[in-house]
Amino acid sequence: MLLAVVVMAGVLVYVWMDPAQQSRVPPVAAGFGFAVVMCLLTFWPGLDAPLMRRIIVGLSSVWLLVNVLSLITTHRPVTSGLLLHLVMLGLLAFAWLPYGWAVGVVVVGYGALCMGALFSAAPDVTGLLLVGLALVMTWYLSRYGDSVQFEQRRNAQLVHLASTDPLTGLCNRRAGMEKLEALSVVWRAQPRCLSVLMLDLDHFKRINDSVGHGRGDEVLVAVARVLDRHVQRGDVLARWGGEEFLIVLAGVDAAGARETALRMLQEVRALKCLECPPLSASGGLAQLSEAGSVAVLLRLADERLYAAKEAGRDRLVG
Incomplete structure (x- = not known):
């Protein structure tokens, strides 16, 4: 979350200093504020970690849908920031939510962004396809990465057991x-x-x-x-x-x-x-x-x- 705040702060400074980007200052400032809120949630004392994670994913999903709605109503271009937002949402969802919920969040988010791109003056089809590929890879790693890690841990344990004296813990x-x-x-x-x-x-x-x-x-x-x-x-x-x-x-x-x-x-x-x-x-x-x-x-x-x-x-x- 700190990284998100730093990135959004950098983007905000960039658009603020570029006269041609002044129209983007309000949405970028709102995104920066949103990143700050999520960062503060992670440091909230006494907040249950699973609940905090669900709140962050939920807020990220809502913010994505708000941006998609803005895309539909203003016909603005599909920006790299919006694509990155969806990728980050996918990473958080697959890392923090139950598998079924994570798939639902990603499918709805990607579908909404694709629908919004239909109304955009610059839909960035290539970017959408790359994001889709990134989300599929994220799904695959979350689905099968644990199995690979489990096998690696089990093999390491077997090697340890095969080389260790069970009584003293020394090499056998x-x-x-x-x-x-x-x-x-x-x-x-x-x-x-x-x-x-x-x-x-x-x-x-x-x-x-x-x-x-x-x-x-x-x-x-x-x-x-x-x-x-x-x-x-x-x-x-x-x-x-x-x-x-x-x-x-x-x-x-x-x-x-x-x-x-x-x-x-x-x-x-x-x-x-x-x-x-x-x-x-x-x-x-x-x-x-x-x-x-x-x-x-x-x-x-x-x-x-x-x-x-x-x-x-x-x-x-x-």
Whole structure:
């Protein structure tokens, strides 16, 4: 509505300053006043939004019919402003009214304008045909655009579900693997700046057995949040399976990756969960520079994870 006020103000200034357009000043001024009224309605405090929209469409329809009546009685030309008015009315109707009502408003408005053009000294048939095409396109988009958007949203949701671990909200194994492969290509020229950490919670089965799987799930969620605090943009954090997590650290050297991994283990150790035994985790760390492929990189990290387990758990190897 603010845009309509600005446009009408510009048109009013233009016709006011042009001596040849003085006869158009009164109707343009009335149109400007009408746009101001509609704009004020949108800011009316406490006015119900659906009611406000119906009022605006109704007033726009009445104003169009008044202009058509003027067209019939004065035989003035069909102006671009009148054609634009009908297009805007169609947009508002299809956006704000029930489908049946919107079609009715547009059909009546277009029919009235075509009838008025029969009495006009310059009917602008080309403009009327283009407006008709624009209204048909508006109808089509309003009718079927929602279906397209719904399918797009549903596909996006399916992609999200297919790549997300439902418990922790992290990437699942498949998505984590895809992101690791993509990062390995990005950092191929600097393999020392890409590290993989395989992290596994120690004695997690004891938690499930002692306090139940529900509490075990709470522990996994808490650990996921702790780990997430240490990953940066461009890193990857995925639930690899069960109580095992994959962390891909990009853009840091081996020393930086090891420091981050140790902080993660320390924060897991500091977690306190009601009725749960003390928590700890073991980790295996490997760099892309040590491996010729992603498969070898994962195998190295996994072997070092099991070496940490064999060495007594609650430690990092790599």
